[in-house]
Amino acid sequence: MSLILRQGYGIATIQGAPNPGYRKFGVPPGGAFDMISLAFANALVGNVSDLPTVELALFTGTFESTSKHLLAAVGAEAEILVNGTQLPNRRSFLVSKGDSIEVKSFTRGCRLYLASKGGFFHTLEGPLPRGAELESAIFEGPPAASEAPEPSSLANEKLRIVPGPHANLIDFSQLEASTFKLGVKMDRVGIRLEGPILGSAPELPSEPSVMGAIQLTPAGELIIHGPDGPTVGGYPKVAAVISADWPKMGQLTPGQELKFELDSLRQARIMAERHERKLRSQLAELFKKGPSDSTG
Amino acid sequence: MQIDPLGDTALIVRDLVLPSYHVADLLNVSRFPGLIEAVASYETVGVFLDPAEFDYEGFESLLEGLPVLESEKPRRTLSIPICYELGEDLQGVANSLGISKDEVISEHLSHAYLCYAIGFCPGFPFLGYLSRPISGVPRLPSPRAHTEPGSVGITGRQTGIYPIDRPGGWPIIARTPLTLVDEATHYFPIHAGDEILFRRIDESEFNKLKGLRF
Numbered sequence: 061m062s063l064i065l066r067q068g069y070g071i072a073t074i075q076g077a078p079n080p081g082y083r084k085f086g087v088p089p090g091g092a093f094d095m096i097s098l099a100f101a102n103a104l105v106g107n108v109s110d111l112p113t114v115e116l117a118l119f120t121g122t123f124e125s126t127s128k129h130l131l132a133a134v135g136a137e138a139e140i141l142v143n144g145t146q147l148p149n150r151r152s153f154l155v156s157k158g159d160s161i162e163v164k165s166f167t168r169g170c171r172l173y174l175a176s177k178g179g180f181f182h183t184l185e186g187p188l189p190r191g192a193e194l195e196s197a198i199f200e201g202p203p204a205a206s207e208a209p210e211p212s213s214l215a216n217e218k219l220r221i222v223p224g225p226h227a228n229l230i231d232f233s234q235l236e237a238s239t240f241k242l243g244v245k246m247d248r249v250g251i252r253l254e255g256p257i258l259g260s261a262p263e264l265p266s267e268p269s270v271m272g273a274i275q276l277t278p279a280g281e282l283i284i285h286g287p288d289g290p291t292v293g294g295y296p297k298v299a300a301v302i303s304a305d306w307p308k309m310g311q312l313t314p315g316q317e318l319k320f321e322l323d324s325l326r327q328a329r330i331m332a333e334r335h336e337r338k339l340r341s342q343l344a345e346l347f348k349k350g351p352s353d354s355t356g
Numbered sequence: 357m358q359i360d361p362l363g364d365t366a367l368i369v370r371d372l373v374l375p376s377y378h379v380a381d382l383l384n385v386s387r388f389p390g391l392i393e394a395v396a397s398y399e400t401v402g403v404f405l406d407p408a409e410f411d412y413e414g415f416e417s418l419l420e421g422l423p424v425l426e427s428e429k430p431r432r433t434l435s436i437p438i439c440y441e442l443g444e445d446l447q448g449v450a451n452s453l454g455i456s457k458d459e460v461i462s463e464h465l466s467h468a469y470l471c472y473a474i475g476f477c478p479g480f481p482f483l484g485y486l487s488r489p490i491s492g493v494p495r496l497p498s499p500r501a502h503t504e505p506g507s508v509g510i511t512g513r514q515t516g517i518y519p520i521d522r523p524g525g526w527p528i529i530a531r532t533p534l535t536l537v538d539e540a541t542h543y544f545p546i547h548a549g550d551e552i553l554f555r556r557i558d559e560s561e562f563n564k565l566k567g568l569r570f
Contacts, residue, residue: 080404083395084380085537085544086478185539225360225368266473266482268395268402270366292397292475292482300363303407328364332407 068121076112093310097135100208101175104132111179130177136169169311206349213307226296248288269293272301302328304335377549397473438530445527479519479537499525533565
């Protein structure tokens with residue numbers, strides 16, 4: 061009733077819906093970095109959209125199945141092999157006891173979501189160690205063969221932002237004109253940008269922060285907070301990535317280039333609504349096609 | 357009061373007429389539509405919201421109409437035992453301030469502190485304010501990779517406790533044996549608005565109390 065992580069390089073964690081309500085104790089809500097890929101992976105196995113999955117970040121490694129499971133992987137483009145045979149991308153597949161599931165060669169994007177029918181039990185915190193046993197329900201039945209569309213989060217060369225409380229510390233026309241490069245300093249806590257120095261930050265009393273908030277450090281660097289970012293941050297927040305573009309943040313990779321586009325708050329709210337509506341209709345489409353299209 | 361948006365999912369409310377932790381508490385029990393949670397930090401309150409549900413104009417009236425509490429007393433006082441002999445940077449802090457270790461200790465113990473915020477990492481209380489003779493200690497030039505759980509640090513006008521092992525930049529002057537956070541069992545004994553009173557213990561008492569909870 062589980063997958064066992066036999067070996068792996070890169071970060072594998074169990075991630076599903078964010079869990080708010082504990083910020084006042086310093087605990088960020090967390091949750092999958094790319095909620096679009098999470099939702100597609102879950103939909104392919106017939107789950108509701110935010111059940112816990114395995115979030116694989118630039119991961120190479122092997123899982124072993126201890127029983128029958130219905131799985132699907134959506135997100136970053138990578139190779140998935142079951143007992144050495146490569147599977148088509150973004151489709152569900154069945155595994156049996158003793159099968160080996162190998163994930164490797166991330167060619168585009170950073171995070172791949174491995175979903176199992178019924179979800180993985182969320183009992184493990186933090187990066188999964190070798191030998192970790194990921195409990196999930198046994199599945200008896202035919203796979204659902206419908207294919208998920210490519211998640212829009214993979215097109216991530218530009219992020220839309222709105223000005224933050226300390227927007228006056230930088231020049232936004234300069235920010236929009238700049239191209240940033242992403243270094244290796246990026247994880248679920250934050251993404252550090254390499255690029256022109258657009259200003260420098262005074263010391264301020266710590267203020268609440270949120271996913272997508274862009275902080276300006278005393279050295280003039282920009283840092284974007286991720287789902288595990290601090291609940292309270294001491295650096296000025298010059299801007300924030302709009303929530304509709306958070307999934308794109310989860311697919312940013314070291315070495316890639318990134319630009320920003322300034323939006324209004326009103327537009328950001330409209331985008332959030334449009335994003336939600338589009339995702340819902342895509343999921344409805346997947347569910348509609350799912351069972352009838354079975355390969356048995 | 358001033359409301360600064362932080363993206364489309366959060367607001368920072370500043371220029372408050374009440375202590376930030378009172379405002380956060382009142383907002384958290386308001387059941388205002390689309391409000392996910394409110395969090396206090398020093399002079400501001402962070403409001404986290406669902407943009408699809410949240411009524412921005414209604415929220416302004418909610419803020420204006422918050423009841424003014426008669427008392428601004430802290431909710432409760434927690435006494436936390438700490439051992440200065442385990443404060444690895446105590447000597448360095450004393451040197452940088454130009455006073456003795458004993459003077460640092462007696463100033464640190466001279467009054468109770470208010471918890472203005474919990475953050476940085478799960479359960480880390482931001483306490484204030486330090487008395488003038490021990491204020492203004494800078495952060496370490498380069499943060500240490502690991503901080504012993506329970507380490508008590510000071511910097512600027514603040515003091516705080518690292519409840520778990522984290523990279524840390526605050527000079528460490530003492531350590532508490534108490535367990536101050538356990539995410540797995542949702543154990544978070546210190547809340548914003550609490551008053552913290554430090555009590556000096558020696559190493560043998562530290563060892564006896566090691567791992568205890570409130």
